Amino acid sequence: AKNAGKNQVTVFDPDMRAARLEHSRLTTGLRHAISRQELTLNYQPVVDLNTGGITAVEALLRWNPTGDKPVRPDVFIPIAEETGLIIPIGLWVLEQACADARRWYEQYGVYVTVNVSGRQLRDESFSEAVLAVLRRHELPEQALVLEITESMLLATTSAETQRLISVLAKLREHGVRIALDDFGTGYSSLAYLRTLPVDILKIDRSFTTALTDVDHRQRTRAFTKAIVELSASLDLRTVVEGVESDDQASMLQQMGCPLAQGYLFSPPTPAARIDDFLRIAPWQ
Numbered sequence: 001a002k003n004a005g006k007n008q009v010t011v012f013d014p015d016m017r018a019a020r021l022e023h024s025r026l027t028t029g030l031r032h033a034i035s036r037q038e039l040t041l042n043y044q045p046v047v048d049l050n051t052g053g054i055t056a057v058e059a060l061l062r063w064n065p066t067g068d069k070p071v072r073p074d075v076f077i078p079i080a081e082e083t084g085l086i087i088p089i090g091l092w093v094l095e096q097a098c099a100d101a102r103r104w105y106e107q108y109g110v111y112v113t114v115n116v117s118g119r120q121l122r123d124e125s126f127s128e129a130v131l132a133v134l135r136r137h138e139l140p141e142q143a144l145v146l147e148i149t150e151s152m153l154l155a156t157t158s159a160e161t162q163r164l165i166s167v168l169a170k171l172r173e174h175g176v177r178i179a180l181d182d183f184g185t186g187y188s189s190l191a192y193l194r195t196l197p198v199d200i201l202k203i204d205r206s207f208t209t210a211l212t213d214v215d216h217r218q219r220t221r222a223f224t225k226a227i228v229e230l231s232a233s234l235d236l237r238t239v240v241e242g243v244e245s246d247d248q249a250s251m252l253q254q255m256g257c258p259l260a261q262g263y264l265f266s267p268p269t270p271a272a273r274i275d276d277f278l279r280i281a282p283w284q
């Protein structure tokens, strides 16, 4: 109707309705995902650009609902965060990743990195839970890296941010390392780099893509090189994400970037393939 306000129009918007239905269908499905054994982890190698060897693997969660097509993490992770389901799901991820990492760490010194949500970090029992999982799997703390993003630290109050930072610092005292993920996508990256207790810096894929983009490559190369150098001078290990071409890889290597991740080396892949990679070790 002519006088219908914006709110009235949206209520009857069929697309919105469909989206809401889909959202609640996914929420219901996600509640049963663990018990129905629909969750799996894939692992993506983190490669040493100088030797070509695998240094680490990043655990990436996959959800295959029974009798339905897979749902992408960008879709179900936000739902898991909203509903709090990320707490049990996050624990499942840690358990599985540590179970797999044990043999990789023992035989090859390869560590595992696990993505952590803000909701998990805010949970009072988080650091105890992490340390308990490590003990249960008899995995040394050095074999685990937790990936956080600066956006998850944008908590309501600075007191809360301080509390989260102290949780990270405590884990770090125990030997669990922290990686700052998606670096360069936020607004306050440099400020966080100065104050956060981190060991590893993961430069976001948007930088890698722009390295070979005709319009931006000059500035992007200068910028990326500066971050790699800054990171090294702060004694952080630098990983560049989203490397898809040989050109990008050699450019990054020339800049002195030690580690990279991306489809050029391997997409995220089941644990059994990682076992194969490590056993065959073609780079040795």
Ligand code: C2E
Pocket (backbone or CB within 6 Å): 044, 059, 060, 061, 072, 073, 074, 077, 093, 115, 116, 117, 181, 182, 205, 241, 242, 243, 244, 261, 262, 263, 264, 267, 268
């Ligand atoms: P992320 O942590 O930034 O993970 C990197 C994403 O980039 C992954 O998407 C990976 O498959 C993709 N990727 C890797 N190499 C390339 C490349 O060369 N080119 C391109 N175009 N993409 C590449 P994925 O697996 O779909 O995960 C998306 C996001 O979901 C992750 O982003 C992470 O934020 C979240 N996520 C995944 N697993 C977990 C988890 O267990 N817990 C939590 N809290 N979040 C997770």
Ligand code: CA
Pocket (backbone or CB within 6 Å): 058, 115, 147, 181
């Ligand atoms: Ca990550």
Ligand code: CA
Pocket (backbone or CB within 6 Å): 181, 182, 202, 204, 241
């Ligand atoms: Ca990332």
Ligand code: CA
Pocket (backbone or CB within 6 Å): 181, 182
């Ligand atoms: Ca991300």
